[in-house]
Amino acid sequence: MxxxxxxxxxxxxxxxxxxxxxxxxxxxxxxxxxxxxxxxxxxxxxxxxxxxxxxxxxxxxxxxxxxxxxxxxxETGIETLSLYSDDVSESGNGEDVIRDPMDMEEQVVLKLRCQALRIAMSRLGSENKYMLYRLYFAENTCSENKLALELGITKQAVNKRKKNILKKLKKLVVKFEKSQQYKVRGKNKGSFTEP
Incomplete structure (x- = not known):
């Protein structure tokens, strides 16, 4: 619909x-x-x-x-494991099927990247945010074809805009991550702005 x-x-x-x-x-x-x-x-x-x-x-x-x-x-990702499950072997106690949690370094890097992405997204214009929302973040995401119909433009135009937006986001995220590295090293040079 x-x-x-x-x-x-x-x-x-x-x-x-x-x-x-x-x-x-x-x-x-x-x-x-x-x-x-x-x-x-x-x-x-x-x-x-x-x-x-x-x-x-x-x-x-x-x-x-x-x-x-x-x-x-x-969401914690905690799963209930039945003692009668096929995953638990007769000789094992089930510890072999428990996933290893992410180590602390991976968690910190992930949080920093999420923060960088949020800041980069906030620097996009409303048209670009709307396109990304419809393509990636809406509960029921839509295809490029459907978005093209909604906006009254061609699918190729949607695809080209999407690629440009993603390139811009990548530049902003990389720039933010570099600015954070300078702050961590005590070399707070300049501010983070859109390229």
Whole structure:
């Protein structure tokens, strides 16, 4: 099912006074990048509907989304292993099937890379963030073909933009990681900015 986009005709209307305008993906994309969309908030409902919300509703939605993302990241990966499982041999006690946890160095490197990626993502424009969200981070990600239809551009244009965005992200992450190395070594040179 195609994603449906709705915005308020009057952004200040509340309750039964709200008159909704349905938009295509292309119209929505153009709208959110226009000056008319400044100060307006949109929330994703089940990845099939994008609807305008007031600031309070938007904050609640962001809070819930951040919480669910946090819980997803914090999943422990603990598995229950039955004593009668085929994985536990008769002569073993099951310790041989327990996965080795990541060592501390790998965990630190992973956290630093995640931090670098978050900072790099925050430096992208809204159009680029939207494309990455739809392609990689939405609960139901979409293909380049579907995104091209939503935005009213060709699949090749989506692919080219995606490659450029990923190159830009990589440069930003590498630059951030290098700036962190300087800080660790006590050579705090310059600040981290977009290339």
């Amino acid at each position: 195609a994603t449906q986009y709705f915005r308020k005709k009057d952004p200040y209307a509340e309750g039964s006074a709200i008159c909704w305008i349905e938009m295509t993906g292309q119209e929505f994309y153009a709208f959110v990048n226009s000056s008319e969309a400044e100060g307006r908030h949109f929330i994703y409902m089940d990845d099939d509907i994008v609807i305008e919300a007031n600031e309070q509703q938007f904050r609640e939605w962001v809070s819930e989304k951040n919480h669910s993302d946090y819980l997803r990241r914090c």
